[in-house]
Amino acid sequence: MGLSGPVLAAIVWVLAATLTALLPIRRQYVPGITLLVLAPVLILWLAVVHGWVWGVLGLAAFVSMFRNPLKYIYARLRGRTPEVSE
Structure with missing residues (x-):
């Protein structure tokens, strides 16, 4: 019995997120946004299969x-200008 597609994808996603967190903050934006966009698709896939x-x-x-990124997006959607840590 092997790993299902969504579980294997989730493992890869977690490893990518961990590696992204180790990058300097200014280099986290592109991979972080990519992971942020892919996460709902992966979560939905996990829910459908499992x-x-x-x-x-x-x-x-x-x-x-x-x-923190979700708090920032939520504040921006409400018309506020949140502080960004550097």
Whole structure:
């Protein structure tokens, strides 16, 4: 019994996110945005193949990892100009 496609993709995504976090902040933008955009697709794929519980767990992990960028996006959508750490 091997790994399913979405689980293997999730493992690769987590490794890529970890490597991105090790980069200097100014070099994190492009890979970070790419990971941010791909995450909902991956979470939905996990939920469809393995059930909604795994989708919810994936969403919780995603929100935990990307809490600061998500706070920034939320503030911008509300018309505020949030501070950005350098």
